[in-house]
Amino acid sequence: MRLVIRNKADTVADYVATYIKARITQFAPTAERPFVIGLPTGSSPIGVYKRLVQFCASGSLSFKHVVSFNMDEYVGLPRDHPESYHSFMWNHLFKHIDILPENVNILNGNAEDLEAECDKYEAKIKSYGGIELFLGGIGPDGHIAFNEPGSSLQSRTRVKTLAYETILANARFFGGDVTKVPMLALTVGVGTVMDAREVVVIITGANKAIALAKCIEEGVNHMWTVSAIQTHSRSLVVCDDDATLELHVKTVRYFKSIEQVQDEMIGRENLGLYGQVAGQLKYSSVSSGN
Template identity: 75%
Template sequence: MRLIIRDDQESAAYYTANYIKKRILEFGPTSERPFVLGLPTGSSPIPVYKHLVQFYKNKELSFEHVITFNMDEYVGLPRDHPESYHTFMFSNFFKHIDIKPENINMLNGNCEELQNECQRYEDEIARVGGIELFLGGIGPDGHIAFNEPGSSMKSRTRVKTLAYETVLANARFFGGDVNKVPKLALTVGVATVTDAREVVIIIAGAHKAIALAKCIEEGVNHMWTVSAIQLHPSAMIVCDEDATLELHVKTVRYFKSIEQVQEQLIGRDNIGLKGSISSLSAMNKTSGSLV
């Protein structure tokens, strides 16, 4: 697992957006071979979406051959409600880019058969060949999507009852009225996320510091569902300095030193996008002291 630490939320967001841009460009999506991208809602991804939109406006990136799957949606909230995740995604991202409407996949929290909707979503992910990269954010309690503490690490897309603390926290979006906050949501499962070929998590702010520490320095624990990415073969966390406040100093220095070695001793041109050594012979020429 890679941990990329940046000075502040803005620089962490730019790194994340730029990484996604490079991954899409490297993939070279076509109509026959689209890039499948998993997406979150919440405060952390908003600046990421702003940068991705700007890349599109600058003609640096196209989403014409990108298929998206969102993580979750409230049950019983109209799609056009200002707090629905459907509204969130279109306001912050989809309506600003060239993605095809038929390539946008979101859970329908207003269907009659919720269990069937969850299975349909899993089937659709499988039909397009699985998710290439799943972008995620987390809550202060380490939950990813609506997989709150106690969720199974093998969970799939399902109906989820929200914890009372989550309902209270979300009341601020509903005029402070707890009664207006949906109590159920449809969410991808932990296993749905970790089945993606790559997982990128963005974490910003001191209020997420304990969750980051649990994910990085402790074991896999269903009470901190984001920790499941420890077992993923291609996972990366991008965070700001504030989010590292609960990490041991040696942990922060370790991950920063990896970047330093890659940049200064191995050379950026010799490092693949995912952090692997792309050319041993070129690296030998760059620094004979390493061989």
């Protein structure tokens, strides 16, 4: 697991958006071989989406051959409701980029058979050969998507009853009226996210500091579902300084020192996307002190 620390939320968004752009560009997607991405809602990815929109507007990035699968959706909320995740995604990202509408996949919280809808979603992900990169944000309690504390780390897309704390937290989006907040949601499972070939998680703000500490410094725990990322062979957490407040000083220094070595001794131009040294000759030169 890689941890990249930036000074504030804006620079976290810049880093993640630039990274996604590089991944899509390197993948060189086509209609027959699209880049499949998993996407979240919430406050964490908004800055990333703004940057991706800018990349698309400048012509430096295209979503024409990108297929998206969203993490979750409320049950029983009309999809044109301003607080539905369908509306969120179209308002913040999809209507501003060149993604094909038929390549956008969002769970239908108004399906007649919700369990069948979840099974169909999993099957459609598999039909594309799985998700290349899953982007996620987390809640203060360390939940990813609507996989709240206690969720199985092997869970798949399913109907989920929301915790009362989550309903209370979301009431601010419904005029402060708890009775208007949906009590059920459809969500991908922890296992669904971990099946992606790469997982990138955004963690910003002091209110996420305990969750980051649980994710980085403690073991895998179903009470902090984001901690499952520790088991992934290709995972990246990008956070801001505020989110590191509960980490040990030596932990922060360790991860920052890795970037210092990359910048000052190896050089960013010699590194691949995943932090690996791009060429053996360059590595040998660095190792020998030449």
